Amino acid sequence: MLRLDQWGFEEPVKLRRLAPPSVLPQHFQGRLDFQSESAQNLLCHKSISITVEENAITSYNWTSEKAETCDNGEFCQESILIIKAGTKAALVVSKGCVSGGMAQTTFIQHTSGPGLVIVSFSNFCEDPFCNNKASLSSFWMPSENTATSVLSTLSCPTCVALETCVYAPSLPCPRGSTRCYQGTFQITGGGINSVLEVKGCTAMIACKLMSGISTVGVFKVKEECPRHSFTELRRMENGATWLLVSVWGLAFLLLLILLLLQPLVHCS
Template sequence: MGTRHIQNLLFIFFLGASSLTLAQHLYCQKGITTSVEEEPWNTFNWTTGKVDTCDDGGLCQESVLMIKAGAKTALLATKSCITQGVQEMIFVQHTPSPGLVAISYSNYCEDSFCNNKTDLSQYWHLQETSVPSMPAALLCPTCVALGTCFNAPALPCPNSTTRCYHGKLEIVGGGIELSVEVKGCTALIGCKLMGGILTVGPMMVKETCPHQSLAQPRKADNGAPWLSISVWGLELLLPLLLQSLVCFS
């Protein structure tokens, strides 16, 4: 009788331990979105019906990178379990307006289905930027595309921008592997659309600028235009300058 009682207690103990182990599983929302949209902060729905089951020690994550050029915004968003990281929430405005804008948000959390943001409205606070009513002194090819921009119209630049940006972002991680081409007006100096921050949650970002602009035409205080020149332009002009020097000598 005593032996049977002990066996029953052991069975209840193991059943309870098994239930506790099952209860410790972490479940996360799972989904990937890559798109180019107009006003995604008003229209984008970040809900998903898919579920990810985490390994021991895992966390839930939700991360998004948004890049706005003109009227279009590239959106790269991922939700899933993640095996490494600490519980934290990070919001970064990599490039401030006017002109091009790059913003990212990531959240690592440790409760089941805690990566449950449904929209982006609270993470996108754009200041209104003014475009000159008279003919703009600066026009830049403007576009953002997954892969390559096949159409980049030259658009008037907002006040306070001083140059044109042309770069590519290679994004890998969180189930995403693609490139984003970006062109537009900016006050940035150098290839720094991401502001030197090259991770967004599980996404690694590599930024390259093949023809980085040094200066673009703006009206000087006396009304005279500044010279427009680039590294690419110098490469084309140098042989002509050398040839002219030879002729005059």
């Protein structure tokens, strides 16, 4: 390749080759690596927590000051499982990176009451720091109209706690409740591996507060109930049926005796 010098004569141009990345200065190579990773990998908010307390739903702050760099192809995620029993609620929370799945937002009301309430929310997204929900009110707030109408004829031990309920006061059930519930929830995934025990009033039949759903965002949830709780329920139902049959049987027997005694009264 030629160019003109200052007197108008042609002279050859020396071409300078750039060094391949493997022989570039270390500080420059590191800068290229950082820029390459930044272009491919996603930054997400990071947090893991389990909270069990009074009025946790209205006061909980879901923001996070920590960040996580995802591997190539991963999404940001935020997942939460809420179990409300009486005035207390358990909040199982995870924010961070997740592999697999697809970008989507899911809200499920597993059990809406009366009595025990279980809801879940998950958000898988693919923009930097898109897992940025700050409060629960942005997707759900519990209704309070069932708390004031109570059925005094049914009361149940009520609690939600990590591992085991140490104290479960017997509380009157909201109108519409039909039985007492007792069960445990094994929750794994998203940095969580814990067990919650739950007791309270419900209208749900059998061990189905999760409505048969075992995956909530990054969580796997296994619901288990002691066999005796359902045995006692069947005994109560069978006892009520037996009592009703006994009353009708006794009334029929008295009527039959009166009919048999009528001829004797006329003869006398």
